[in-house]
Amino acid sequence: MYCRLRLKSDDWSVRSGRRAVMGDGPGHTEATPSLSDDENHVHPFVSTLPLPYRAEWLHDLPRILFSLLTNNYYCSLVAVAVLLFLLQRWRNRNLPPGPWGIPFYGNLNYLLHLPHLQLSHLREVYGDVYSFKAGCRRIVVLCSFEAIMEGLVYKKDALSCRPELDSYNSLYQGGRQCGLCTSDVTEQYLLRKHFANSAIDAYCSAAARIEDKLSSEIVDIINYFSELQRPFDPAPVLEMACLNVSLSLTFSQRFDPAGRVAKEMWRTFEHRSSVYSFNAVDFLPLLNVFTTDDHPEYIRARSGDQVELHRRFLNFHKDTYDPSRPRDFTDQLLFFLESGEERGLFQPEDIDNILLDMVGNGFQAVAVTLAWLLGYMALNQDIQSEVHEEIDEVVGRDRLPCLDDQPYLPLTAAVIYEVQRLSSIKPFLIPHAARATTFIQGFEVPAGSIVLFNVWSLHHDARYWTNPGKFDPKRFLTEDNVLDIPDHFLPYGAGSRQCPGESLADVELFLFFANVMHQLRVTPAHPAFRLDSSTYDHVLRPKPFEICVKERD
Numbered sequence: 181m182y183c184r185l186r187l188k189s190d191d192w193s194v195r196s197g198r199r200a201v202m203g204d205g206p207g208h209t210e211a212t213p214s215l216s217d218d219e220n221h222v223h224p225f226v227s228t229l230p231l232p233y234r235a236e237w238l239h240d241l242p243r244i245l246f247s248l249l250t251n252n253y254y255c256s257l258v259a260v261a262v263l264l265f266l267l268q269r270w271r272n273r274n275l276p277p278g279p280w281g282i283p284f285y286g287n288l289n290y291l292l293h294l295p296h297l298q299l300s301h302l303r304e305v306y307g308d309v310y311s312f313k314a315g316c317r318r319i320v321v322l323c324s325f326e327a328i329m330e331g332l333v334y335k336k337d338a339l340s341c342r343p344e345l346d347s348y349n350s351l352y353q354g355g356r357q358c359g360l361c362t363s364d365v366t367e368q369y370l371l372r373k374h375f376a377n378s379a380i381d382a383y384c385s386a387a388a389r390i391e392d393k394l395s396s397e398i399v400d401i402i403n404y405f406s407e408l409q410r411p412f413d414p415a416p417v418l419e420m421a422c423l424n425v426s427l428s429l430t431f432s433q434r435f436d437p438a439g440r441v442a443k444e445m446w447r448t449f450e451h452r453s454s455v456y457s458f459n460a461v462d463f464l465p466l467l468n469v470f471t472t473d474d475h476p477e478y479i480r481a482r483s484g485d486q487v488e489l490h491r492r493f494l495n496f497h498k499d500t501y502d503p504s505r506p507r508d509f510t511d512q513l514l515f516f517l518e519s520g521e522e523r524g525l526f527q528p529e530d531i532d533n534i535l536l537d538m539v540g541n542g543f544q545a546v547a548v549t550l551a552w553l554l555g556y557m558a559l560n561q562d563i564q565s566e567v568h569e570e571i572d573e574v575v576g577r578d579r580l581p582c583l584d585d586q587p588y589l590p591l592t593a594a595v596i597y598e599v600q601r602l603s604s605i606k607p608f609l610i611p612h613a614a615r616a617t618t619f620i621q622g623f624e625v626p627a628g629s630i631v632l633f634n635v636w637s638l639h640h641d642a643r644y645w646t647n648p649g650k651f652d653p654k655r656f657l658t659e660d661n662v663l664d665i666p667d668h669f670l671p672y673g674a675g676s677r678q679c680p681g682e683s684l685a686d687v688e689l690f691l692f693f694a695n696v697m698h699q700l701r702v703t704p705a706h707p708a709f710r711l712d713s714s715t716y717d718h719v720l721r722p723k724p725f726e727i728c729v730k731e732r733d
């Protein structure tokens with residue numbers, strides 16, 4: 181027994197059975213009294229050792245293994261599996277840490293159910309950069325500000341593509357590479373993005389035109405809300421109003437929100453947006469064999485109908501276009517097509533797809549943010565009263581707020597930012613993909629991985645925000661009541677895929693919110709009023725809730 185205890189300690193000379201020298205380093209030359217230098221001799225001490233420590237067993241190991249492998253089929257299989265496993269571990273040694281997954285399925289469940297909560301919880305376990313498999317795809321999730329900025333800005337050449345997901349192909353007639361949102365960074369994409377950015381910027385620089393187009397929609401909404409003498413969910417009404425704003429800004433068109441055409445259009449964009457949520461078939465292609473899912477065809481057909489409608493508007497614009505007086509985005513695009521240096525490179529389908537993305541992306545994100553805003557105002561009556569006071573002081577009661585008031589309403593702006601932070605309606609931006617293998621924070625991101633920028637986690641991280649779960653708009657204000665927007669606030673992303681509609685969205689959110697607050701008080705419809713996010717589908721909507729509104733004096 182004594183021998184075993186001694187030998188289990190650091191007595192490497194006895195374990196090896198080869199050395200006649202005891203001790204633990206050079207210069208220590210005291211001879212072991214009982215061990216011989218003879219390689220074949222086994223000392224009685226050694227014969228009492230557990231099997232793995234015996235020298236003769238070790239010597240015979242290659243021969244034993246060889247005979248096991250050649251004579252035993254199962255052993256060979258196990259050996260090959262172990263070898264492959266070790267090889268895989270060695271190849272993945274630089275990958276970010278992450279949970280083990282079920283073979284072939286991986287951890288797809290993290291993406292299918294409340295992914296913003298699950299992926300933020302995983303940060304606490306595996307750190308700011310982690311990865312896992314979802315079916316056949318590797319997902320890399322970046323959570324800290326440093327990792328997110330490294331991916332979006334410093335490594336943008338490697339990480340600005342979009343994932344090659346089958347569902348995305350149903351969005352555009354020519355496949356995903358023809359869209360603005362889903363294309364990789366190609367020359368044609370850069371052209372589309374440049375045109376979209378320029379058209380929106382040129383349009384936004386004429387504030388009066390935007391106010392003109394928005395004001396009728398805003399007045400309609402306020403009248404509709406105040407005439408409702410019962411509790412209601414504001415989200416559907418806001419979506420129809422914002423769809424009309426989008427159509428008005430893009431084509432100078434508006435439709436009766438209760439009419440068939442507007443409802444059909446809304447449905448088309450709903451279906452298109454569902455494609456951006458994580459669909460199991462994109463990760464488990466085998467499912468295609470077992471399902472007869474005609475959803476992609478259906479989306480392609482509906483998108484085709486929408487493009488037909490847009491072409492009618494476009495043709496009307498071509499016939500009535502006056503370059504000195506652009507009426508909307510379509511006129512701006514026509515102007516760039518005629519005067520821009522790159523005009524020859526542009527295909528007619530590019531225009532179709534830019535218009536499709538501008539109308540679709542534009543209205544949903546703004547409408548959902550407005551719904552969250554009304555929900556938070558219902559929950560926080562004291563802050564709502566402060567917003568009312570601020571607006572009354574600057575604007576008065578005799579006119580409605582306008583864009584010129586914006587710089588003098590810091591609390592109103594801070595409330596919008598705080599709601600954008602807490603709701604983080606695009607919790608992972610739009611998924612990016614790695615075009616080439618790169619390293620983020622020292623971890624390998626292999627080519628082809630899907631990269632999720634976890635903005636939801638960033639916006640709820642106690643390292644960047646004091647008491648992050650609390651609704652506190654004043655965190656965006658200095659002590660002197662001046663707006664102070666920290667770098668780690670990223671509702672529109674950053675880098676080459678940054679949202680081109682940011683300036684327009686800011687204008688829309690401000691005008692809608694300031695006007696509603698000027699005219700109405702929002703209260704919860706029930707004492708047990710709660711605000712929670714529902715399932716993720718392109719945008720993170722609030723679960724349906726009901727509010728009441730009362731006209732202010």
Ligand code: HEM
Pocket residue numbers: 360361362373376537538539541542543545546549605606609610611671672673674676677678679680681682684685
């Ligand atoms: C509150 C409103 C909005 C929010 C929070 C928002 C947020 C975002 C985010 C996070 C992205 C993805 C960035 C990335 O993947 O790195 C994006 C992309 C995009 N947004 Fe917005 N957006 C809003 C409004 C708008 C509006 C009003 C328009 C158009 C008029 C628009 C058009 C687009 C387009 C076309 C893209 C794709 C850009 C690309 O892939 O290069 N968005 N938006």
